[in-house]
Amino acid sequence: MKNTRGRSRNIRSRRRRILISKIIICVVVCIGVIFGIKTAANTFFQKAAKIVLKADDAEMREGQTIPEIKVNVTVQGEKDIVLDKKTGYTVQKLIDDLKNGENYTVTNETDGKTEGSFPVKIVLKEEIKEKLKNEWKGKVSIETEESKLVVKNALGDWEGNKFKKADGQYAMNEFVKMKDGTYYFDEKGEKVTGQKDIGIKRCVFSADGKLESEKFIDLDPTKPMIALTFDDGPGAEAGRILDVLEKYNARATFFMVGPMVNRYPETVKRISDLNCELGNHSTNHPKLTKLDAAGIKKEIQTTTDAIVKATGGKGPTVMRPPFGAVNETVKQTVGFPIIMWSVDTLDWKTRNTQKTIDNVLANAKDGSVVLMHDIHKPSVDAAVQLIPKLIEKGYQLVTVSELAEARGIDLQNGVKYSQFYK
Secondary structure (H helix, E strand, C coil): CHHHHHHHHHHHHHHHHHHHHHHHHHHHHHHHHHHHHHHHHHHHHCCCEEEEEEECCEEEECCCCCCCCCEEEEEECCCCCEEECCCCEEHHHHHHHHHCCCCEEEEECCCCCCCEEEEEEEEECHHHHHHHHCCCCCCEEEEEECEEEEEECCCEEEECCEEEECCCCECCCEEEEECCEEEEECCCCCECCEEEEECCEEEEECCCCCEEEEEECCCCCCCCEEEEEEEEECCCCHHHHHHHHHHCCCCCEEEECHHHHHHCHHHHHHHHHCCCEEEECCCCCCCHHHCCHHHHHHHHHHHHHHHHHHHCCCCCCEECCHHHCCCHHHHHHCCCCEECCCEECCHHHHCCHHHHHHHHHHHCCCCCEEEEECCCHHHHHHHHHHHHHHHHCCCEECCHHHHHHHCCCCCCCCCEECCCCC
């Protein structure tokens, strides 16, 4: 009996072990099947990558070099999808190539010379287009989005009725010639409409500010004219010159230095009120050719600020370098037309009234720019006598800018002018 019971226990134990083994095998098989199904499902249902290429908007001024357009790459979906099993090329590597500027070109329809807004397009290479349609289909897609390149007016930008020039300054007391017409901006920078006397001309502007007509008012461009100019002031007796100019409805140009402007601000204001021309002659009267650009700017700007303060907002329109010293740095830095002279009276040297008068009467002619100094009493005495004498001889006495305008010359910053002969 004992042996029989022992054999029975062994049989039952062996059966349990066999059952347990079968269960384990079934569990392992089930796990394998589940893992395989999951892997297959992941492969089958793996989310295709979506790549979007979009160029940044950009802007430039007419005539500038067309800027390089930056392209941004954004991605949705799986990046580790294999696109080429032989090379192991993946979506991530495709993204890297796109970020490096490969596989596409950026195009725009502007030559950079015409104002306007132009579309910027991203064009995929044909090879990439074909792969997206065929072997990469369902794995990755690439979308491109247009942007724009704005080519702005080379001269500046409108801000309501004001015009901000490309250098950041607002147009004031000046004409601005644009493609659609010519505009004028007053001392406050406002666009002028209607009728306005500007310099030696009466101008008429349309309701939107475009110049429609202009004609000379108190000057006859067919008759001779001379520009008297006075340096280093305003002097203590410059008011005597202004008295005579006012009496004879004549004008002159005064090239002033900062300390004298600060000393006689009321004289500067009167120069402006009589429509005489305000000129910059530096602050400390140095040879500008011995200064660097920063030094030149300081010399000019300090005096400009003083003139603007004295006049209540009106600044100089021309400059004359001390000693007539000019080089390329001066031309590129002063920011005004550079006015020299054609008749040098040497009044600073002779200090002789009659010699100064004789010099002018003997050498000045139609279109001359005469150099004098209003800080010397003999020079002031000479000017007081010269003004009526020149008018009696048939000359119109005008500012430098008026003389240039009458001769059809548009004064340019950094350019030297010494006379305006016909």
